[in-house]
Amino acid sequence: MTSACREVETAQVTGTTDEQVTARVTAHLAHCAACRARVADHDRLALALRAADAPPDEVSRARWLAQMAPTIDDLATRRARPPVRRWIPLAFAVAAAAAIILWFGARGSAPSVATHGLEVLRPYVASGTSSESAKATLLAGRFSALEVAAGELVRAGVDSCASCRLTVIGPARVAVVRAEPLELELASGTLLVSAAQSLRITNVALRTQSAVFAVSAEAAVVFVDRGSLELGDERVAAGGWSGPVAGRSAALVTSLRDHANAIAPPAEPSGILAIAGPQAQASIESGAVLGATPLWARVPAGPLVVIVAGAPEQRTPIEIAPRAVTNLPRADGTTAAAGSAASMVLAASAESHGDVAPVSRDATAPSGDTADGNARRGTHGDSALGNAAGRNARRDGAAGVGGNAAGGNPADGSPADGNAADVTVTGGSDVTGGSAAGGNATDGKAASGDAGAPTASQLYADAERLLATDRAGAERVLGQLLERYPASPQAASALYDLANLARARGDVPAARAALDRLLRSSAATALRDPAAYLRCRLAEAADAAPCFEAFRRNFADSAHDAEVLAWLAGHAGATRCADARPLAAEYLRRYPRGPFAPHARELAACK
Amino acid sequence: MILLVLASLLPLFRRAERPQDAAAELVARALTGDRRAFDDLYRAHIVGAHRLLTRLVGPTPDRDDLIQQAFLEAFRSLASFRGDAAFATWLHRIVVHTAYRHLRRQPVRAAELPEDLPSLAASPEHLAHQQQELGRALGYLSALKPKKRIAYVLRVVEGMSLDEIAVLVGANAPAVGQRVKHAQRELSAMVERDRRRQEPS
Numbered sequence: 001m002t003s004a005c006r007e008v009e010t011a012q013v014t015g016t017t018d019e020q021v022t023a024r025v026t027a028h029l030a031h032c033a034a035c036r037a038r039v040a041d042h043d044r045l046a047l048a049l050r051a052a053d054a055p056p057d058e059v060s061r062a063r064w065l066a067q068m069a070p071t072i073d074d075l076a077t078r079r080a081r082p083p084v085r086r087w088i089p090l091a092f093a094v095a096a097a098a099a100i101i102l103w104f105g106a107r108g109s110a111p112s113v114a115t116h117g118l119e120v121l122r123p124y125v126a127s128g129t130s131s132e133s134a135k136a137t138l139l140a141g142r143f144s145a146l147e148v149a150a151g152e153l154v155r156a157g158v159d160s161c162a163s164c165r166l167t168v169i170g171p172a173r174v175a176v177v178r179a180e181p182l183e184l185e186l187a188s189g190t191l192l193v194s195a196a197q198s199l200r201i202t203n204v205a206l207r208t209q210s211a212v213f214a215v216s217a218e219a220a221v222v223f224v225d226r227g228s229l230e231l232g233d234e235r236v237a238a239g240g241w242s243g244p245v246a247g248r249s250a251a252l253v254t255s256l257r258d259h260a261n262a263i264a265p266p267a268e269p270s271g272i273l274a275i276a277g278p279q280a281q282a283s284i285e286s287g288a289v290l291g292a293t294p295l296w297a298r299v300p301a302g303p304l305v306v307i308v309a310g311a312p313e314q315r316t317p318i319e320i321a322p323r324a325v326t327n328l329p330r331a332d333g334t335t336a337a338a339g340s341a342a343s344m345v346l347a348a349s350a351e352s353h354g355d356v357a358p359v360s361r362d363a364t365a366p367s368g369d370t371a372d373g374n375a376r377r378g379t380h381g382d383s384a385l386g387n388a389a390g391r392n393a394r395r396d397g398a399a400g401v402g403g404n405a406a407g408g409n410p411a412d413g414s415p416a417d418g419n420a421a422d423v424t425v426t427g428g429s430d431v432t433g434g435s436a437a438g439g440n441a442t443d444g445k446a447a448s449g450d451a452g453a454p455t456a457s458q459l460y461a462d463a464e465r466l467l468a469t470d471r472a473g474a475e476r477v478l479g480q481l482l483e484r485y486p487a488s489p490q491a492a493s494a495l496y497d498l499a500n501l502a503r504a505r506g507d508v509p510a511a512r513a514a515l516d517r518l519l520r521s522s523a524a525t526a527l528r529d530p531a532a533y534l535r536c537r538l539a540e541a542a543d544a545a546p547c548f549e550a551f552r553r554n555f556a557d558s559a560h561d562a563e564v565l566a567w568l569a570g571h572a573g574a575t576r577c578a579d580a581r582p583l584a585a586e587y588l589r590r591y592p593r594g595p596f597a598p599h600a601r602e603l604a605a606c607k
Numbered sequence: 608m609i610l611l612v613l614a615s616l617l618p619l620f621r622r623a624e625r626p627q628d629a630a631a632e633l634v635a636r637a638l639t640g641d642r643r644a645f646d647d648l649y650r651a652h653i654v655g656a657h658r659l660l661t662r663l664v665g666p667t668p669d670r671d672d673l674i675q676q677a678f679l680e681a682f683r684s685l686a687s688f689r690g691d692a693a694f695a696t697w698l699h700r701i702v703v704h705t706a707y708r709h710l711r712r713q714p715v716r717a718a719e720l721p722e723d724l725p726s727l728a729a730s731p732e733h734l735a736h737q738q739q740e741l742g743r744a745l746g747y748l749s750a751l752k753p754k755k756r757i758a759y760v761l762r763v764v765e766g767m768s769l770d771e772i773a774v775l776v777g778a779n780a781p782a783v784g785q786r787v788k789h790a791q792r793e794l795s796a797m798v799e800r801d802r803r804r805q806e807p808s
Contacts, residue, residue, distance in 0.1 A: 080640025
């Protein structure tokens with residue numbers, strides 16, 4: 001590097017305004033191709049990075065604020081408190097300690113940890129194939145233990161911990177050991193937790209102060225999405241895993257992301273939203289996730305726009321009536337048969353904050369239309385994490401609620417007292433069975449045959465315009481384009497756009513479907529390479545390696561080759577060194593200064 | 608008398624004119640527990656903070672969490688905002704620290720594809736090209752050490768002066784200059800090597 005080149009570099013770094021220096025640099029750049037190329041390289045890098053910062057859309061901004069809301073509430077509340085003299089809490093603590101010592105001294109016995117009668121878990125979303133009455137039971141009650149069947153998911157708030165939220169993925173059993181500070185026992189299954197305050201899971205020796213994490217009891221795996229936690233003597237930070245590699249799954253991470261984005265337990269007045277129909281992801285317009293249909297969710301009363309994923313996506317404005325069950329009509333004609341189950345929730349809503357008596361026995365009732373904390377039900381289907389299905393799950397140790405067994409419950413919202421009978425809630429997908437509306441594939445001509453129908457390029461231009469302001473609208477238009485002109489040149493672009501849009505809103509299955517359709521089509525497009533690459537990135541963990549191998553065979557000159565090769569080498573290195581060595585060697589041969597090179601060198605030398 | 612009254616009103620007019628004073632007022636309200644003030648601070652600064660964060664760490668899936676982390680950290684330490692600098696500068700310092708902590712945790716790896724569409728008006732082909740360019744740029748950046756990467760992005764992409772960067776990263780300007788220079792050299796070498804490899808032998 002000549003001294004003139006060094007001066008160019010320094011001028012770039014310091015951004016000098018000295019006229020003489022600027023003149024010298026300009027003169028040098030005019031005849032030095034090497035320096036010009038270097039400057040152009042940095043300009044191009046800067047340009048590429050600047051292009052990546054599209055401002056966040058309204059929905060994302062609102063979602064982030066909503067996610068931070070519990071912590072901000074807490075901060076604001078703390079700040080709003082008048083300043084407390086330092087000695088006052090200390091005096092209270094001393095007085096309390098003295099009172100405790102006197103009390104137990106007088107009793108002559110040690111304190112025992114209460115393990116029963118802690119009705120602190122308050123479910124507000126019940127998703128899965130269980131009956132309407134089972135869902136009603138859950139949403140009506142408070143429980144000290146939740147037993148969730150396979151293929152089902154329950155989201156719950158915690159009475160004693162306003163900032164805590166749990167999602168239980170069945171088959172699972174979670175019990176409350178202590179209410180304050182919250183201690184749980186995860187006997188089986190998967191538990192997703194957001195907790196801004198102290199929380200322990202006793203049987204997995206897990207302690208956290210403020211974290212979002214997932215625990216899978218069967219796989220003995222913990223994944224931390226936010227914050228950090230102590231697992232025995234080990235500290236697991238955000239993004240970290242603990243437990244056997246084989247038990248780590250992308251599904252767990254996806255479920256945790258959904259959990260973090262899930263709707264919060266609603267404040268009163270609230271009503272129940274019931275969505276029937278075949279399995280599809282449901283969310284509300286703000287971006288908050290409800291869960292997979294069929295589901296029942298307690299949501300704030302008032303207007304709501306519900307979005308159910310699918311082809312086409314169903315977007316329904318609906319008015320949620322307080323203390324009522326509102327059915328969302330589905331495109332396929334299915335509706336929740338809320339009948340008497342609704343009345344139970346109504347009844348429970350009327351006393352939603354009242355105490356309930358613990359129930360200590362199990363019994364059976366013939367009808368599914370019951371409301372009670374001790375529900376037992378058959379299970380169907382696979383869980384979200386691929387667990388074995390078909391075993392009965394039991395939810396016990398739970399409290400009875402204001403609603404009563406069949407026949408004893410008034411639908412006027414007033415609960416009958418003390419009739420919390422133990423019941424069996426029959427399982428079964430009694431609300432499913434409808435089939436999704438099929439799409440209309442045409443041969444490239446407009447299906448409607450309208451004379452004034454927009455052309456494919458007009459539709460695509462409309463979609464591009466909408467992308468800036470209304471992504472859902474853009475998706476609708478792109479869907480129309482594909483429906484009317486599936487063989488048009490714009491179809492591939494539309495599919496690629498749809499995949500990216502679906503991915504951006506977290507709907508990976510829809511993104512995969514769009515990419516698969518693009519890759520199946522015979523269209524010769526420059527998008528095949530990026531589409532195939534994206535498809536591999538969105539593949540299930542088990543399919544990713546074969547997918548990337550096929551990608552390398554089909555797109556040998558791809559710009560993504562270095563990334564794919566690095567991924568394959570890293571993936572192989574996680575299991576067998578011998579498999580990783582040739583890939584790492586190839587990476588080093590082809591991309592010796594690539595970002596993966598240091599790790600590739602380690603892999604190439606591993607034994 | 609009139610002059611005295613006018614003189615006492617002058618600070619009020621000044622406050623209305625200066626956005627940093629508006630932010631300082633919001634901070635003062637937030638410090639008294641005004642819940643709405645937190646939201647207003649967030650709304651006023653989210654776009655700038657998000658842009659800076661995106662440029663520093665790239666459009667990774669972790670960005671949503673990082674931006675929330677930065678704001679929560681800012682809200683928790685509002686009491687330490689003394690008003691010496693603009694609130695945006697103070698917040699950006701926290702964003703830079705958040706990005707630094709994140710980058711330090713990351714292993715050296717290939718760049719992630721952006722989550723968002725970079726240019727919403729572009730055609731998919733153009734978009735794909737942009738994504739490839741971005742992926743390549745992020746790939747180069749991810750090979751840099753976090754301090755160099757941050758200094759480079761703030762200087763070359765954000766166009767900040769060395770003094771401004773020094774304030775944000777808590778270092779002196781000459782040290783920042785060295786970081787930028789080293790980053791430039793390393794990046795130039797990487798780009799050059801890739802270029803040579805792609806040329807027909």
